Amino acid sequence: MSSTELPPALATTVTPRVGAVRVGDGERLRSVGLPGITLTVRSRPASRKGLPPALYVHGLGGSSQNWSALMPLLDGLVDSEALDLPGFGDSPPPDDGNYSVTAHARAVIRYLDAAERGPVHLFGNSLGGAVTTRVAAVRPDLVRTLTLVSPALPEIRAQRTAWPTALLALPGVAGLFTRLTKDWSAEQRVRGVMALCYGDPGIVTPEGFRHAVEEMERRLALPYFWDAMARSSRGLVNAYTLGGQHGLWRQAERVLAPTLLVYGGRDQLVGYRMAQRAARSFRDSRLLSLPEAGHVAMMEYPETVATAFRELLADAGEQPSPSGAGAEG
Template sequence: MSSTELPSVPPTSVLPKAASVRVAEGERLRSVGLPGVSLTIRSRPPARAGLEPALYVHGLGGSSQNWSAMMALLDGVVESEAVDLPGFGDSPPPDDGNYSITAHARAVIRYLDAQERGPVHLFGNSLGGAVSTRVAAVRPDLVRTLTLVSPALPELRVQRTAVPTGLLGMPGVAALFSRFTREWTAEHRVRGVMALCYGDPGRVTPEAFRHAVEEMERRLQLPYFWDAMTRSARGLVNAYTLGGQHGLWRQAERVLAPTLLIYGGRDQLVGFRMAQKAARSFRDCRLLTLPNAGHVAMMEYPETVATAFKELLAETSSAAEPGTGAVSGALSERTGRSAGAGS
């Protein structure tokens, strides 16, 4: 093992089971075994037969719970499932310890292929936005539409507030941070995360805060918690350095699916200025900007995001009908001013 490598975690079979993951009313969890990974899938029973499938992919340090509000709002619109990426939520680490963007995308593809679930309406936030972009680029047959909330695509000038997250992927930093913060309570940690990820942490209800603290306490018990965070952060940084056909911006240009981009004006992790570059890169794109939202608009303003997706769904359904005269590839830019999202 070189000095830059992280210590390996115990095999999945010997990892202790942590406290139970929270399941909201109407949700259910199941585990799906795939080559090299085991994924936990959060789902809601379809409101009726014949709904098109949707799959939601969370960001760094998140889980399928990040999409619970959105999934509930889209009952009767799509058949919703959210994945816990390997090493996050209730999914154990991957067998090979690979947390790269490509590996996460491979896990999503393997799940969709195994379940014969595609094409899906694919949603991604932050790291999950980069993963979803790669899935849509390399397997267009699996993606019906693409909705990206603050996707973690490469930036030339990274925001100062995002630097610590990138540094987490540096050798030794996670261990140092773990030692430095060992006296921090789960409540302290959650307040820090919410201050970083929300445009207005005051929008978090006391119940949601309590659930987040309980989840943080559960995660801190996991022996692979910091390993998964560190390796995924490193995988994201490495993806930023890739050029050519494997570069994320080049892959964004290859996406064929109608795409909805959502950016928050108070995002401290993904630069708001990247919204226009992203809108120019995805060929069939709509852009929604929410001036008061932070990094997790689907959690801060789920009604606004759900409405925007319904509009995308209605537009693409109409475009698929002969004789509608819909033009593909048009950019529709709107500034969110409903549900408290406006300035």
């Protein structure tokens, strides 16, 4: 089912959402109400009927906007939607305050079940990579292929540059950080985030930087911003400690869908050394290593990621349409 053909159960809960949230050329936003959560979904009109659906899931502190550079490159190939996880982007907090990886995965599953869009080509970055790995493991019927960009899977020795993010999980740290940085401007915060997430922050255009600052100002004004960050960080750390069948690496081994793994050599949050372990763990995987990329390769090198995804589809026997030739990098 395409994003423009919603089942009756969802159609009654869909309303336009624009407001202060940036909407790129050709994009649309809508708000979808589900039990216990409300999700904002960003989509692009399908170029033709019958395209297979794709769903994109962002990382910690991100939003559906993180996929706006990649999605147009896959027009004519998939019917693209990206969601804001509860408490992020333009989605309000979940009613139960649960920001665990399992809760985020449940939100993705609830949306796919309600929208009747599965199976989808599922994309995840960072925290979204952990979430989509769990979705693919527990609901293989919902996933055609899985594309993971710097997935946040457990590391025994995390990089020092990733420690501040993990420290947000500790009770009281988010409040302390808020007080210590109360005089920081949105521009300062954005420069810090970009220095952490990009292999080369210099590739960000002045327009892109301005949009990021505007989005940062909007998020900082939200009363739940730091709570969502802290609780999601705590949820990710807790997921790292789970063993047995609920462990993320064990679940990676259960993923049946053909999987594309994308790792950046300059990633300061997910260790580049984890790429080989991931390639061994996902049974049907191919690895794209980008030595100059940081943590958000789909924003830094969208053409390269798009080309790798097309190759994934070809390897999986799903030949891309000639109309998707714009994805060549």
